[in-house]
Amino acid sequence: MIPPLFLSLGLLNLAAPFGAFPYGLGAVVAAHILLNMGLVAVAFDRLVHSRLGALSETAWVLGVKSGAFWRRIAWPLLRADVGCLFLFVFSVCFTSFSIPLLLGGERGVTLEVAIHDAVRIEGRWDKAVLFAAFQSLMLFVFAWLLPQPFWPPQHARQGLRFLAWPRLKYLTLAPFLLIALGWFLGTVQNATWPDGLQGTLIPATITTVLIAVSVGFLHLLLFLAIAFVTPHARLNRFLNGYLAPSPVITGFGLLLLPGAGELIDMLKLVAALTLISLPLLYRWIVHSALAGLHGQIRVARLLGAGWSQLLFEIVVPQVALPVARAAGLAALWACGDFALTSILASDVQTLPLVMESLIGNYRMEAAQILMYPLMLVGLSVYALFVNVGRYVSR
Amino acid sequence: MWVAMSLVENLRRDYGDFRLEIPRWEIPDQGITALWGPSGSGKTSVFRCLIGLEETAGMRWTFKGEDLAAMPAPDRRLGVVFQSLELFPHMSAEENIRFAARARGVGAEEAKARVRDLAAELRMESYLKRRAHVLSGGEAQRVALARAIVAQPRFLFLDEPFSSLDAELRREARQTVKQVILRRKIPTLLITHDPDDIQELAGQVVKMKELNRAYA
Numbered sequence: 252m253i254p255p256l257f258l259s260l261g262l263l264n265l266a267a268p269f270g271a272f273p274y275g276l277g278a279v280v281a282a283h284i285l286l287n288m289g290l291v292a293v294a295f296d297r298l299v300h301s302r303l304g305a306l307s308e309t310a311w312v313l314g315v316k317s318g319a320f321w322r323r324i325a326w327p328l329l330r331a332d333v334g335c336l337f338l339f340v341f342s343v344c345f346t347s348f349s350i351p352l353l354l355g356g357e358r359g360v361t362l363e364v365a366i367h368d369a370v371r372i373e374g375r376w377d378k379a380v381l382f383a384a385f386q387s388l389m390l391f392v393f394a395w396l397l398p399q400p401f402w403p404p405q406h407a408r409q410g411l412r413f414l415a416w417p418r419l420k421y422l423t424l425a426p427f428l429l430i431a432l433g434w435f436l437g438t439v440q441n442a443t444w445p446d447g448l449q450g451t452l453i454p455a456t457i458t459t460v461l462i463a464v465s466v467g468f469l470h471l472l473l474f475l476a477i478a479f480v481t482p483h484a485r486l487n488r489f490l491n492g493y494l495a496p497s498p499v500i501t502g503f504g505l506l507l508l509p510g511a512g513e514l515i516d517m518l519k520l521v522a523a524l525t526l527i528s529l530p531l532l533y534r535w536i537v538h539s540a541l542a543g544l545h546g547q548i549r550v551a552r553l554l555g556a557g558w559s560q561l562l563f564e565i566v567v568p569q570v571a572l573p574v575a576r577a578a579g580l581a582a583l584w585a586c587g588d589f590a591l592t593s594i595l596a597s598d599v600q601t602l603p604l605v606m607e608s609l610i611g612n613y614r615m616e617a618a619q620i621l622m623y624p625l626m627l628v629g630l631s632v633y634a635l636f637v638n639v640g641r642y643v644s645r
Numbered sequence: 646m647w648v649a650m651s652l653v654e655n656l657r658r659d660y661g662d663f664r665l666e667i668p669r670w671e672i673p674d675q676g677i678t679a680l681w682g683p684s685g686s687g688k689t690s691v692f693r694c695l696i697g698l699e700e701t702a703g704m705r706w707t708f709k710g711e712d713l714a715a716m717p718a719p720d721r722r723l724g725v726v727f728q729s730l731e732l733f734p735h736m737s738a739e740e741n742i743r744f745a746a747r748a749r750g751v752g753a754e755e756a757k758a759r760v761r762d763l764a765a766e767l768r769m770e771s772y773l774k775r776r777a778h779v780l781s782g783g784e785a786q787r788v789a790l791a792r793a794i795v796a797q798p799r800f801l802f803l804d805e806p807f808s809s810l811d812a813e814l815r816r817e818a819r820q821t822v823k824q825v826i827l828r829r830k831i832p833t834l835l836i837t838h839d840p841d842d843i844q845e846l847a848g849q850v851v852k853m854k855e856l857n858r859a860y861a
Contacts, residue, residue, distance in 0.1 A: 546731040553696060555719045555796070556748040564744060568735050644735075 253430060254587025254629065255349035256603050258286055260622055261430030262354070263615060264437030274356030282350045285426040287340050292423040293535075294339075298332050299325075335397055342393040343531070346386070346497040349590040353610065362386050366499045367594070383500050390496070437619040444620055448605065455600040456624060458517075459586055462601065463632045465521045467582030470529060471636070474537050474574040478566050479558075482545045490533050501526050502594035516596035523595055524585045532577040540573035568644050575640020579633040586629035602628065649674040651708040651800075651832070656694055658701055664859040665690055670851070674709070677826060677833045679843050682853030688836045691856075692804050695834070696723055708799060722749070724798030724831070728805040730789040734778035738769060738788045741777055742795050749796035756795070763791040766825055783814045790822060794831060801826065801833040807842065819845045 262282055303325055310320045351361040360368075362382055369379035480486060505519040544566060551565050589603035597604075602625045609618040651674055656667040665687055672678055682688050693699045695706065697718030706714040713721045732741050739760060746756035764770050767787045772780060780788065786806060793801060806822070807815045823846050826833050835846060843850055 546727070546729060547733055549698065550725065550727065550731045551733075551744070551748070552719050553698075553723065553725050554745045554748045554792070555722065556744070560744070560748055564736075565733060 261433030
């Protein structure tokens, strides 16, 4: 999943040559489609391999026609999962904040932006609480409707020649290519260095790195703590049933906690970013990595292994890389956050906040240039976590 | 000849659609005892209850004066070979065995000597340094056995240990396992549905149908 700021900027640049800026509901929907295409592709790939892999090979050998296979075998087996995937993506979009804030314009107001505006612009907490209660109720219903094993673990690869047109897999690159085209157009057409910002850029970059590394590190700690107590049926059920809370509610919730000052604000921001991305990353990456260890942990415990032997010889070497990859992704996403930062730490200058303010002032040419250092920071932080994970797993 | 016995009492567990009810069961403290029964007869449930993976309130298992059932699973000091073997894939064969020795507090030098002896006895020298995930079925099976007995367990449990091997390897593996267990005098409970396992390995056979009173 591409951080919303990168995506929005690409989309704005793509549309700019055709006239007006693409603000409004259409832009919000288009951005969410592009944002979730990769996630859906990965989930669907896993679903098909885990549910249909062996069956498709058998059906192929038995001479079942492709259409009959999809109609009679694949769809009945997949439809519940597809429904859940739809619900999951719906809930992700339902609580999306950055994109509607940036691209929503006047007409694209969503519940998230309405809550934000009720507090920030109107100062009406009563209205915000009412909206938030409704949104929380909806999220609770989604979480209740989603069954536990909704996200299938990674499965042995099966030959799917019978089921698929393998070349179609390149379609999953379409969102990235579209956005990259937007960046390219934006850069070659009118990118210019932002005047008057030289003094803020270095401290903003340092703060962005600090926040991203802290978010990644907190993910790392929490995932290792989860790995340490695994297998834990109740915790697993909770984490698989837990949907990330809305960023606005999380942001304002943490804002109400006591404490002020730049450090406290940053700590709150790190906690909020972690609360938002941890459930998705757990389902997506960590859960399947841990599921493969249950048998080994059981044997190690029976053999009398103590907690340190279990953690450092069995769990950490095998989960370090996937956990580090998840932490790296969390750090990369944190690099692109401006929405939660504007709620929780508006006095703190970060690169995305600078960019958001430039976009808000229609200074796209300057925002466009700043995207490159931001991307460099995000990818470097991601690489840092992955390399640490690789080193530890060796 | 008088044979010492360990005594299992009051092993009861209700799984809803299946019930285990073993009021009293004497297991010899030496040789290989086979627990035999067809698939679905509850052998693995008995195995899981005895090694402590399932809660069994009220069960007693008296072994040389100690109630093993009152101890948490790791403290029972049992050796286990699961059907799936569950080797640690990121470790070499040797590291798998040494892991188990270290878990029971066996010193480094002593563990090294034990690994050397087991490697010779089970003919594992050629693949000791190889990662577990690249071992063949027969090699992995020997490593799992060595890992289970390196710390000299009170009791050894084998759950369908030969089921993943082909017929030729299975015969050879049975002989190796039998020699190693009997030489080391480790009392063993073998869970199996294969009559050949019984014929070649078992000193005593217990049938699930006779053991589980719930069938009566």
